[in-house]
Amino acid sequence: MSTTQVTPVSATGAPPAGGNRRPPRVRRPDARGRSAATRRSPGAVVVLIALAVLAVITLLPVLLAALNAVKSPADYVANGPLALPRSFDLTGITSFWQSVDFTGKLLNSVLISGSVAVIAVVLSLLTAYAIGIGRIRGSFGVLAVFMVAFTLPQEALIYPLYVMAKAVGLYDTKLSVIIVLAVLQSAFGTYLLSSVLHTFPAEVLEAARMDGAGTFRVLWSIVMPLTRPTLVVLATFFFIWTWNEFFIPLVLLPSNENQTVSVALGALFGQYTSDPVTSAAAALVGVLPALVFFLVFQRTLMKGVNIGAVK
Amino acid sequence: MTSQPVTSEPLTRTTTTATRRRSRGGYLPYLLPGAIGFLLVVAVPAVANAWLSLTSWSGVGDPTFIGLDNYVRLLGDDTFWKSFANSVAIIIAMAILPTGVGLFLSAVLFDFIAPRFGGRTATTLRAMFYLPQIIPIAVAGVLWGFLLQPQTGIVNSSLRAAGLDGLAQNWLGDPALALPTVMIILVWLQLGYTIVIFMSGMARIDPSLNEAADLDGASWLQRFWVITVNELRPEIAVVLLTTTVAALKVFAPIYVLTSGGPGNATIVPSYFAFYNFFTTTQVGYGAAISTVLAVLLTALAVVLLWLQKREDKHA
Incomplete structure (x- = not known):
């Protein structure tokens, strides 16, 4: 294989x-x-x-x-x-860096994007394992539901999410954004991984089962190592998508100390109109992390843009 | 295990069916985390939002059920129609232009530049076109705000320096110019995405097709139309659909660049819904707008799913 x-x-x-x-x-x-x-x-x-x-x-x-x-x-x-x-x-x-506490914003963005990337990959893998390898009944229906989930506009979910977050005390916490974005992005990850796992070599799984490996053992020691390249591409995409995410953090993280880089910069627009040098500095400081990701992940990104085609 | 396939076959078959049957149930727990997340983050909010669209609610107290009144009001609301008319402009800027221009540029890069000046030249140019894609949209907003600032911005001061004072405009603040300006920024943002997808699609086209056409004396443009565009139909369909979905959902560039203004010049459905939710707190009305958008996008998702299923069958 x-x-x-x-x-x-x-x-x-x-x-x-x-x-x-x-x-x-x-x-x-x-x-x-x-x-x-x-x-x-x-x-x-x-x-x-x-x-x-x-x-x-x-x-x-x-x-x-x-x-x-x-x-x-x-x-x-x-x-x-x-x-x-x-x-x-x-x-x-x-x-500019000091006035917006850019270090704090960077840390928030790293924490949120990193958590979302990891959680969303785990969620995607678990669900896709049941669909792609477990071949549970109605797989196509499940996939169709996930597909619709990542096409739905966030505006059609945001008000109830905002009310729910307030009701359980998660409003204005990073955790609320992490949960919501991890689930939304895992819808895409599930969709992609299911089709990948669907083509997983059956004889490998068969051999493992005959050796008495349980479903978790098969997932942990066979499926996961063999799909690692895909999982890495997915995690990279989830990280960058979350980094660039604007709408959900804008609504769920109003306070200054929880804000992400994207939202902090978006809120700044027009604030420095009289000061072009600071505007340029703000733009440059916002571009730099993205540029670093681009240079670090360039190969992964170019390789994986096709998987992003569905998004 | 492959060493004795014949002797073990009958045994394997019975074991397989038994394992399969047991494992079907065994796989259900793996669905649980995803299912709970989906229920809480997507299903419940989506249904709640659809229900809210049938109510009048300010966000405090209890919603009042008013049936389809919000939808009736939408039909007579000029802003609502304006937001969808602007969506058409955004689709042109984010889906149609980047697909057309991207297709042409990637063919030039792949078919013309790469054979003559080396693959490295083509990939470097591709990376340059891709750069705007990785910049967070909010940062792109700050960037363009800096360039287009009416008094001190680079665009206007360069025009004035060149003696073209008459061309210096309030690009994002003039109702007639705001939408075209936003459209240009969106094309800048999207072009790299289509180029990368199309170039990787071109790598899968059989080179002998082009060689044969070349021998038959076909010009570059003829080969572009007949071979490249034709062979890339699956990529073109997926790119058009996904970018159209993205165009209908567009929020951040509008929020950051113009807030839908001046007046309603650049309003889009998602911003209009957001505005009703959180600025005027007409939650029911906002829910109705977002429900209409959700139905439209779901229809597109179904088309996409159908296309991909058909692709799978062909493959």
């Missing part, structure tokens, strides 16, 4: 890591004389330049924020937003 069968990548028909395997001919020196398909004509260079310009325009907002976040306000006023910084002044960043 092969483990490739259980990665989400092959389950959704996507290519292996990197996602962009080219035929080897492209780098061969003799490609020059081959056909029009691989020639670097002047026209081709123009196309490349046009795409590069477009890509730089895409990055421009972030680059401009970085450029202006390190200027002194006087420099910004005197030389305008497009000039390279003539001063290197981190006051914008430090004053």
Whole structure:
């Protein structure tokens, strides 16, 4: 049996890591004389330049924020937003950091996103195990329900959730957001993992059962190790989705000391209109964690974007 | 165990059926945590919300049952219709434009740039287009707010520096410009997603199709239409549906950039529901708006599920 069968990548028909395997001919020196398909004509260079310009325009907002976040306000006023910084002044960043207690917001976001990622993966795996391997009756119906669950707009759940959280004393606690988001995201995880586990090699399970392994033993020592790549991709996605989540924390975590990075920044909009350097600093400080995730998880993300296609 | 398949077969079969029968029941406990969570976080709130849509309630005291009055009121409410009309604009910005432009750009990257300038060039460009996708939406709001600020923002000060004072506008504050501006920001946000999906889909197209077409003298554009677009139909369908769902649900960009304003210029259903829940505390009315949205989205989910089931059968 092969483990490739259980990665989400092959389950959704996507290519292996990197996602962009080219035929080897492209780098061969003799490609020059081959056909029009691989020639670097002047026209081709123009196309490349046009795409590069477009890509730089895409990055421009972030680059401009970085450029202006390190200027002194006087420099910004005197030389305008497009000039390279003539001063290197981190006051914008430090004053923003302190005024919103950004360290606290980062810790809240890490705690909430980490907990949601772990709990949602466990929930997804347990349910998907019953559906995909246990083949319980009505699996398709169960899956359809989960599918609907992650398409439902959060607005159609939020008011009752808000009332319920208040009733049990969980309103304005991180726990309420963790529970709600873990369940909502596990709906997606269950949907994905069920189809992955459905193709799990039957002979492996059969062998384990004949050796007398119980259902939990099979899950723990066979299914989990073999699906680990998928679980890691799922956890990464859950972490980032939760990090970016806006609506649920906005409603359920009103107090300043519980706020996440996303909500804290969203609430800031327009507050610093008179102070462009601090706005740029706020934007830059908000982009940085996301940029770190992107660089750290780039392979996982690109590999797994296809699984996110359903979301 | 594979060493003696023949001798053990009859025995295996009986054991299997017995194990299966026992294990069916044995698997039910694994459903329990998910089922309880689903019940508390999705099922009960969804039903409660649908019930609230039949009441008049300010959030305190007891809701008063008023039947379908909220829905009747919705039909005559201009803001409600405006919010769905804006949804169409958001669908264009988040689903249709990124799918069309993304399809073209990924074909250029995959089919034109990569063979000539190497796969690394294509993947680097792809990563650059993908970047906005990883920025939290609220941060993207702060970023664009900084760029578009009417007096000191980069867009307007650059226009003024170029002597184009007439083009400097209050981009998010002018009722005529707010929606188009939000749309441009959403295209910026979504393009990377469609490019990544389409490029990985293109890797699965049989290269001999393109080679044969090339030999037959087909131009790049002809191959794009006939082969790429045709072969990518499953990806295009899934991307269109999922991005349409996302467009109908859009909340954070509107909340952060415009709060639905100026006036109702950029109001969308989710923001309209939120506004009724927590600002005007007309909970029943908010519940009715969100119920309409939920029904619409569920219908789309059913289509998606049906598409995927059909895909599975083909595979």
